[in-house]
Amino acid sequence: MKDEILNNTELRELPIGPEEVAEAAAILQKYKAGKAALDKRLVDNELWFRMGHWKNYQNPMMEGKPQTSSGWLFNSIANKHADAMDNYPAPNVLPRAADDEQTARVLSSILPVVLEQADYEQVYSDTWWRKLKQGTGVKGIFWDPEQHGGVGEIAIRPMNLLMLYWEPGVEDIQASPHFFSLNMENTKQLEARWPQLKGHSASVLDVPRFIHDGGLDTSEKSVVVDWYYKKPDENGRVLLHYCKFCNGVVLYASENDPALAGRGFYDHGKYPFVFDPLFMEEDSPAGFGYIDVMKECQNAIDRMNHAMDENVLLSSKQRYVLSDTAGVNEEELADFSRDIVHVVGRLNDDSFRPLQTAGLQGNSLSYRASRIEELKEISGNRDMTQGGTAGGVTAASAIAALQEAGSKLSRDMLKSAYRAFAKECYLILDLMRQFYDEERVFRIVGGTGENEFVPFSGAALRPQPGGVVGGVELGSREPIFDIVVSAEKKSTFSRLSQNETAKECYQLGFFAPANADAALAALDMMDFEGIEKVRQRVRLNGTLAQQLTALQTQLIRMQQMQTRRAPLTGPADNLTTKAVAHAMGLGKEQ
Template sequence: MQTQQAMRAQQNLPIGEKQIGEAMERLRKYKTGKAALDERVVNAEEWWKNNHWERFGSESSNENDPEPVSAWLFNSIINKHADFMDNYPCPAILPREESDEELAKILTEVVPVILEQNKYDSTYNECSWDKPKTGTAIYGVFWNPEKENGLGDIDIRCQDIMNIYWEPGIKDIQRSRDIFTTELVDAEELEYLYPQVKGKIQKTGEVVKSEYIYEENIDTSQKVQVIDWYYKIKTRLENGGIKTILHYCKFIPGTVLYSSENDPKTAQTGWYEHGKYPFVFDVMFPEKGSPAGFGYLDVMANPQEYIDKLDQIILKCSVLNRPRFFVQEGVGINEEEFADLKRDLIHVSGNVDTTRLRQIDPPQLSNYVIEMRNAKIEELKETSGNRDFSQGSTTSGVTAASAIAALQEAGSKLSRDMIKGSYIAHAEVVTLTIELIRQFYDLPRCFRITQPNGDAGYVQMDNTQLQPQPMDMQGEDIFARKPYFDIKVSAQKASPYSRIANNELAKELFGMGLFNPQIADQAMAVVQMMDFDRRDEVMKKIQENGTMYQKLQQMTQLLMQLAAMVTDFSGRPDLLAAVQSLTGAMPAMTDVQVDPSQNVKTNSLGEATGMDTSTAGKARDRAASATEVR
């Protein structure tokens, strides 16, 4: 009787066996639409592992031919990855309203700590491999109830593109009707976590997930495919607006494990209250009609293939140049002695002439083959933007530090472009992180914050300030205002060259006297005309110095007036002298080292070079003076 009641109750739930059956059909369609992308990803992974000879082998190929594997493509990919790691992102959270400034400062301190606790550097590292290889890195921003001993916390992972499926033909992943992710789970573990599925599990069965080509043998006979299903429902509000609710369902074929729409706690609010799919796509080169893209490896595969095939021709020709001979039957030569290069004397019987023993003429390799190979190598470097200067090496006799620095900076625009795209994705990751803090941080949590001076500070935070705040508009209806923030991402770990350049700029600004409070107005005008990283902080510091100096001047004048009044009243001129000596000991002004008679030199890009006193700058001046036409 109880079993029948449970079955009737299950049939009345929004998500049941019928709904997951329909979802399974859509998943199969999504997999069919994604088949070409999966094949390209598997092919890219084989190229990355240098197993590409098996990819373009033919029936006419000779199994004894050499199969050389050069690492030009590999070298380019690891240089792209190094560019990503040299520019590790750091978010700055900015308020949209003045009342949220204090909260934005706390979030700017807390969010990087949350990312650090999530080992986000490892996630960023993994996604930085996927982006140049497959063209798409996918970040997953979830709430993990198992973390922090059951308290739960944010979980940021790199999502394998082979395990995620979306509606074919859409460009924005948030516009997909559904999103499915698949995972193989041990059958015993699944029965322990979900006792209701005991006896209903089909081990292995239909596996939707596409597979890579693994080197080891992976046994999946005791595994069960578990599918996570994310979908959106739109509801119309009383004011005529439309609200998007995100729901989540975990199921195995034929059985629902969990459904947020069946759960009374989340049926109305959804799985995540922000209403977005918890996935962020970071695309290298976009494609029309797909949220995924293609990567550098797809572009470089063709020239790398011809480089290796030309290497095969060169090596095969080299092997054929080994001395070999045509020998007539019964020539009477001791073959063992003839093949032994250590023997000076070789015994023969009878006459030996060129008609009976003749050396095989080796084939001559055309110089065109070598030139074509070098041209393909240069093509791969050009198409990938991986020139010699970007790796710190030089060619064609370029040895000047200034020339190398200028070429490196000019050649890094492709790296800056792809890193900017990753920063856009990182900003969305931070936005989803803040939304999860808003939804789940009901209890205060303590975070250790490293202060600018290196000392440790501690901040407690919950989601109280992130909740909708009631506002009264001049006695009219009260409505709730939810705090929102803008995310600005910059590089936390810059390259050593960038750090040196920033240090040189700071020294130049100090040498020019721009931090003197006496000339704060002039300094502000100069800095406003300049363009460099963290300029706003420098302008703020100059303004604070000027304001403090003005207040100090006002206090000095007031103190002198009071001292004169006290001297007249008490008849003690020594007090006035003491105050004058005290106010006269003001900080000295830094000399402004600007020579108006000195001409400002500019390079071909219009950048001023006359005031550069760094090592690279001095080398640049020497190189310029040596090559200047007089």
């Protein structure tokens, strides 16, 4: 379709042509110069994460010697990533108006399905690795018209911060007049898809690259630029336009598309990228991460490890100071398998003596241990947060309390991730509103475990007519929703804690119908996952207890009445059966 548009518009002047692309490339070069320091830090941090940071220290004295790297920094990063995956987000859509309650309920059911189809869990994991390493995680929320056989679907991708560029000095990318996303692709594949690229295979852009052990051949690759920019229309409304170009050739431009020239590429008018910084920096949408904070301490630990390793090797090997006049056969002396070493002349302490290296001192080991503890404190990766215990703490409740108190850093960084997740969900809803023209059916799992098939289309999200009052049209109203994010508890410890809480409530008699009022009073002062379901069950038990008490009272009264009226020779069992049936509403008194 894009190729047909380009072919049909070749004869007339296009809004986006080689001159506009050249101007965009010049703007991109300015943005790259302003981001050069950040790009260098990203490349350096990747080496630190892979424990290959010794490549940054080219010391001639160290050539041929082992360059040790300990994994304390890596362990801290991996522990943070595990916390993030244990608290995988789940969206809940809430309406702002009563008319949209049914739509919100449907969206709460199908939004997780859309995320699952987009392989969001893998995207979430990859973005968290980059957030912890680079200091910023970035996701892109796009509409992919080629999915599902041309029907199209929402695509969510983890973005490499090294390949993104914005105006230097802005804190929010939406305030940047231009935004660039770069990608390296095979030149021959690009020419097969866009024939207009033939003859323009010489790459005119250079991009920073991570350092790889095996090297990376880029001779047959070209840099493809996704150029997003904002431009006001005739009515003053800001439109988002998109252009893809490579080696100075326009591959696609929304302004050249008659269907989108006056509408914009995305109706929401925002750059389809969500930044999630770990630790914020002023005047930049990108932040810094744990590697930036921990690498100096990790470097000191690695240098001490190297010195200590050399000391241990030297201490474990016997060395000698040998004079040229000693007359000792050096080959036999160096060969530890020989029992006899020949000597010419007489040996004395002046010509031959052993050289012994002093062993490690206790204060050196203590200093190294203190630097390791410092790194743990810097990263908040204490032993207690990983399940370790100290000081004789053995009770499960005490361990849980200490872990809860020690995980506040993890909870803080998760909150920022949840805020970014809510922004992503809003962009997904906007794409549904624009592109879900045909009705789609989503399979969801119902409350009782059975499969339900829910139809949905973008019409439910588009402006609804407000009706007519007194012959005056009230206009239209666009449904607006709130996104509330909660964590899908996947931690094994969380499940065990929930099970222990349930057993304690049972043992304390919370579910006994006679204790309903007291149990509700206690639950009002408690807070744990799923407490509302427990309260509902306790209330139901209390209601059943009241109904049972009322029925028993009514049964006793009816038994007394039947005893007075019935003849003395009547069977007692028959009277009791009739009374019970009457009390339960199963029959009428004969």
